[in-house]
Amino acid sequence: xxxxxxxxxxxxxxxxxxxxxxxxxxxxxxxxxxxxxxxxxxxxxxxxxxxxxxxxxxxxxxxxxxxxxxxxxxxxxxxxxxxxxxxxxxxxxxxxxxxxxxxxxxxxxxxxxxxxxxxxxxxxxxxxxxxxxxxxxxxxxxxxxxxxxxxxxxxxxxxxxxxxxxxxxxxxxxxxxxxxx
Amino acid sequence: xxxxxxxxxxxxxxxxxxxxxxxxxxxxxxxxxxxxxxxxxxxxxxxxxxxxxxxxxxxxxxxxxxxxxxxxxxxxxxxxxxxxxxxxxxxxxxxxxxxxxxxxxxxxxxxxxxxxxxxxxxxxxxxxx
Numbered sequence: 001x002x003x004x005x006x007x008x009x010x011x012x013x014x015x016x017x018x019x020x021x022x023x024x025x026x027x028x029x030x031x032x033x034x035x036x037x038x039x040x041x042x043x044x045x046x047x048x049x050x051x052x053x054x055x056x057x058x059x060x061x062x063x064x065x066x067x068x069x070x071x072x073x074x075x076x077x078x079x080x081x082x083x084x085x086x087x088x089x090x091x092x093x094x095x096x097x098x099x100x101x102x103x104x105x106x107x108x109x110x111x112x113x114x115x116x117x118x119x120x121x122x123x124x125x126x127x128x129x130x131x132x133x134x135x136x137x138x139x140x141x142x143x144x145x146x147x148x149x150x151x152x153x154x155x156x157x158x159x160x161x162x163x164x165x166x167x168x169x170x171x172x173x174x175x176x177x178x179x180x181x
Numbered sequence: 182x183x184x185x186x187x188x189x190x191x192x193x194x195x196x197x198x199x200x201x202x203x204x205x206x207x208x209x210x211x212x213x214x215x216x217x218x219x220x221x222x223x224x225x226x227x228x229x230x231x232x233x234x235x236x237x238x239x240x241x242x243x244x245x246x247x248x249x250x251x252x253x254x255x256x257x258x259x260x261x262x263x264x265x266x267x268x269x270x271x272x273x274x275x276x277x278x279x280x281x282x283x284x285x286x287x288x289x290x291x292x293x294x295x296x297x298x299x300x301x302x303x304x305x306x307x308x309x310x
Contacts (some may be wrong), residue, residue: 045207
């Protein structure tokens with residue numbers, strides 16, 4: 001990616017601050033999308049995305065170019081999200097899970113259109129990996145290869161998740177459509 | 182991943198519309214930069230402290246290593262001197278009994294004092310370093 005090359009050149013030139021200023025707008029949506037796909041909560045995803053960027057800022061001068069910049073950024077984001085999930089799990093154990101799920105679902109829903117709400121609920125009901133693949137793929141209509149890099153999974157595995165998710169969603173929406181008519 | 186099936190294509194469009202707007206809240210980058218600025222302000226103090234501790238640690242290690250080396254050197258020299266004394270005890274004794282009456286007592290006291298003074302000077306200088 002040309003933007004990545006420019007960022008790497010800045011890091012190697014000892015200008016990590018400038019590199020960070022370029023990196024954040026370039027990766028903001030991807031980092032947020034990845035955090036959101038793992039956490040299913042906008043507020044928590046925002047916190048994790050912030051945390052990931054702060055960690056990136058701290059680690060940027062030590063980036064040695066052995067891994068691709070994007071792979072490195074996604075790994076840091078996934079680790080931040082996993083830490084947040086562990087903390088949340090401890091909280092969830094102290095909270096009623098039914099109430100919590102309802103609150104999370106409402107806080108995450110991007111639209112209030114009935115059709116969108118139905119589709120959103122179907123997406124939320126997908127198995128974790130399928131939901132994650134769908135979220136990352138459709139967030140920016142990005143190539144499957146990139147969604148796979150973000151998830152840290154092989155491309156074919158992500159293709160399979162996407163294929164199954166789309167089939168499930170199509171079936172679920174067809175059934176829902178038939179029920180409503 | 183785009184489908185020829187119109188239903189799938191419609192699903193793709195709906196999913197893109199639904200998830201395409203997924204982004205952080207406005208002002209996200211400013212909030213990150215504020216956190217980064219706070220950390221950056223705290224960083225020089227942390228750096229100085231870390232630098233000081235690192236140097237102190239290095240110095241401690243160097244002094245410990247030198248103390249070991251000095252100990253080993255003294256032991257080695259002592260062992261060599263003892264071996265020589267042991268080996269040439271009779272010759273040294275003979276030389277002593279033969280030559281001491283010939284040496285001027287003033288010279289003997291003077292050179293002994295000079296040797297003790299040099300040793301003291303060396304020890305004081307080392308302790309100040």
